Amino acid sequence: MAAPSASPLVSAEALRTLLADPAARVRLLDVRYRLGFTDGRENYLAGHLPGAVFADLEGELSRAGAAAEGRHPLPDDDDLERAARRWxxxxxxxxxxYDDARSLPASRAWWALTRAGVKDVRVLDGGLGxxxxxxxxxxxxxxxxxxxxxxxxxPGRGDVLDTDQILLWTGVLLDARAPERYRGETEPLDPIAGHIPGAQNLPITEVLTEDGRFRTPEEIGARFEAAGAGENIPIAAYCGSGVTAAQLALAGALIGREVTVYPGSWSAWSNTPGAPIETGPFSDEDPTD
Structure with a gap:
């Protein structure tokens, strides 16, 4: 992924200053989306930041695919370029x-555009609120x-992981879902509960404050360290469908750590026949023993 030329976050105050600068060239994207709902565009039309264009997470920042590709496969490169130009x-x-969902869909947009070479993409920290x-x-x-x-x-698929590559990953694999989903106690969306063998749980809520802003780099670094992502250890991340994992990649960027995303995530893994499953808390025992 290309390194951003500026901080990947912008505060509301800094954005207001930026928008008031006649020399600034700012393109605002409203990426409102809620899992299970189709009212993102409706909410956008009811009120958005002045000049913001609606970006459709499901229709433009992902594409339809087979179950084994997960719920939000990456869009084709050409399709993403066409969407960027439409925006x-x-x-x-x-x-x-920005969005109104703790910067979750906005992080997917940041990740998709940054990996496609857009040099200055920022997420409005705290979003619409x-x-x-x-x-x-x-x-x-x-x-x-x-x-x-x-x-x-x-970029194609050269900087991401697919299902076949996951068990070959030699660094730490982070699962960004809620702890109860990681442990396999509940699974509201996918056919099987549990987690990928060897993955450690770093819920995305651990790197966010209660009002949906990102924690300080020091706090984020401590969360990564506690999850086994120490210095110089390669990091990969997954979640339910490749959206929250992109937000974990953004958290990594805030502390200078590259996070490789498995876009298919649990929705792809759990729909892959024969893929091994673990439940319960993290164990460092070899699942193949």
Whole structure:
């Protein structure tokens, strides 16, 4: 993944200053999405940051695929470039993405665009709530920008992991789901409960504050360390369907750590015949013994 040229986060106050700068070239993307709901665009139309364009997580930041690919497979490279241009992104723009769901879908947008070579992508820390908290105004209706000229790279699948590669991973594998899903006590979405053998649990809530902002780099680093992701240890991450894992990759970027994402995540793994499953707390015993 290409390294961002600026911090991957922007505060609401800093964004307001940036938007007031006539020399700044800012493209705002509203990535509101809730699992199990289809009201993201409806909520966008009811009120969004001025000038923001709606980006569809399921229709543009992922694609339809077979069950063994997971619920949110990566979009094709060409399709993502077409979407970026529809959003009005041009070469040299600062792209700011936000949502109202603890920056979860916005993190997917940040990850997808950053890995495709967009040099300055930032997530509004605290999302729509943070903007409202500083008195930031909203506007209604759709924004249809001029088509952009962004040229995205074609990373394909070279910087991500697929199901066949997971058990060959030699670093630490982090599971970003809630502890009860990791332990296999409950599974509300996928056909089998549990986790990938050898994975350690780092719930995404551990790197966020109660109001959905990212914790300090020192706190995030401590959470990674406690989950076995010490210095110089390669890190891979998965979640339910490859969205929360992208947010863990963003947390890694905040502390200078690269996190390789398994986009298929548990939704792909649990739909793969013969894939081994573990339940209960983490064990460092070899699952093949």
């Amino acid at each position: 009005g992104i041009c070469e040299g723009d600062t792209v700011v993405v 943070a903007w409202r908290a500083i008195g930031g105004g909203l506007e209604e209706g759709d924004v249809v920008p001029d088509v952009g000229d962004a040229v995205l790279t074609r």
